[in-house]
Amino acid sequence: MAEIIDGKAVAQDIRDGLGNAVKELEEEGITPCLATVLMSDDPAAEKYVSMKQSDCEEVGIATRDPEITAEDSAEDLYNLIEELNNDPEVHGILVQLPLPDHVEEQPVIDQISPQKDVDGFHPENVGKLVIGNPRFKPCTPHGVQMLLDAYDIETEGKDAVVVGRSNIVGKPMANIFIQKADGGNATTTVCHSRTQDLESKVKQADILVAAAGVAEFIDGSMISEDTIVIDVGTNSVERDGERTLVGDVEFESAEQKASAITPVPGGVGPMTRAMLLYNTVKAAALQNDVDVSLPKQ
Ligand SMILES: NC(=O)c1ccc[n+]([C@@H]2O[C@H](COP(=O)([O-])OP(=O)(O)OC[C@H]3O[C@@H](n4cnc5c(N)ncnc54)[C@H](OP(=O)(O)O)[C@@H]3O)[C@@H](O)[C@H]2O)c1
Structure with missing residues (x-):
């Protein structure tokens, strides 16, 4: 029976x-x-932003909640970001995704000052991560790395298999695993929707990170004994007439096989939230050239 990796406690x-x-x-x-920039009327996005704001409050980080609506133009958003870039009292800028259809995502990310890009999505920060000199690691994969570290799970020399290649989870996760650094040095395979024979790739994993966004599509029969299973997937499904969240991994059968596993909810999600705070504190320290003791990694 797998050990349950408690993301809530580590976070x-x-x-x-x-x-x-x-x-x-x-x-x-x-x-x-x-600064949390919300350009959406979507209740889920509103909820994410308000959770991030109350997380900030809990650790003593101030928040800004600038005015912008889903009907405003891309130009309005660029102008707002520019204002925040130039405001010395704002250390981190989070633009809640997705953006409305009339606003293209990448130019908005490019507009955020790399020094304030606490999501770690700006090309400069992506490049710094890839060359092994990270400034801000994207929150979800960084949270996974911290979780493995908190449970003394060694990555060096291990076979890590990442299912998913998005810019926010899969690719940076793989980049973290291949770094010649603590929490890296893993031999890393990245799978995606065109991967042939996913099952054989998943079976070879010492550490499996599932980030495809497909409800429970990896089950216990697909994983080997002793695999560490990190389930990033967060999928809303209907069970017994009610909506509930499940991962990409079918928990009950995987729990029988794996040596350790993250639950959904309560695994990676709380870590993602904590790492946004981490990056904001780090941003404030870097911008003011002050050394602070950050949690390890
Ligand atoms: N817990 C958290 O804090 C957290 C944070 C972020 C995301 N999430 C969740 O993590 C999941 C992934 O998020 P994302 O933003 O990375 O999603 P995404 O942008 O939709 O990317 C999904 C990736 O999975 C691949 N994929 C889809 N179906 C597949 C299949 N059947 N077999 C193999 N690969 C498959 C896709 O391949 P292609 O590239 O070929 O299309 C793509 O690379 C979602 O459930 C999301 O809600 C959770």
Whole structure:
């Protein structure tokens, strides 16, 4: 039976550590501040942003909630980002995705100052991660790395298999695993929708990261004994007439086979949220040239 990897508990430890780092910054007269830009009427996006704001509040990070609506133009959004880029009291800028159809995503990401890009999506930060000199690692894969570290799960020399190749999860996860650094040095396979014989790739994994967004499509029969299963997938499905969240991995059968597994919810999700706070505190420290003690990695 697999050990359950408790993302909630690890995320709480990280938030506690960040609370101390925020106090160190306060002693230097700096209050870290995250601007959350919401250009959507979608209730789910509104909920994500309000959760991120209350996470900030909990550790002492200030927030800005600038005015922009789903009907505004791309130009309005660029102008707002420029204002935030130039505001010395704002250290991190988060643009909640997805954007409305009339606003293209990549030019917006490109517009955010790389020093304030706490999602780690700007090409400069992507490049820095790839060459092994990361400034901000994207929150979800960074959270996975922290989770493995918290459970003393060695990545060096292991076969890591990442299912999914998105810019926000799969690709940066693979880039973290292949780095010649602590928490890396894994032999890494990346699978996607065109992968032939996914099952044989998944079976070879010492560490499996499932990030395809397909409800429960990997089950216990597809994984080997002793695999560490990290389930990033967050899929809303109907069960017994009610909506519920499930991962990309079928938990009950995988739990019988794996040596450790993250639940959904309560695994990777809380870590993603904690790593946004981490990047915001780091951004404030870097912009002010102050050393603070951040949780490891
Ligand atoms: N827990 C968290 O904090 C968190 C954070 C972010 C995302 N998520 C969840 O993680 C999942 C992935 O998110 P994302 O943004 O990376 O999704 P995405 O942009 O839709 O990317 C999905 C990736 O999975 C691949 N894929 C889809 N179906 C597949 C299949 N049957 N076999 C193999 N590969 C397949 C796709 O391949 P192609 O490239 O060939 O299309 C694509 O690379 C979603 O459920 C999302 O909600 C959770």
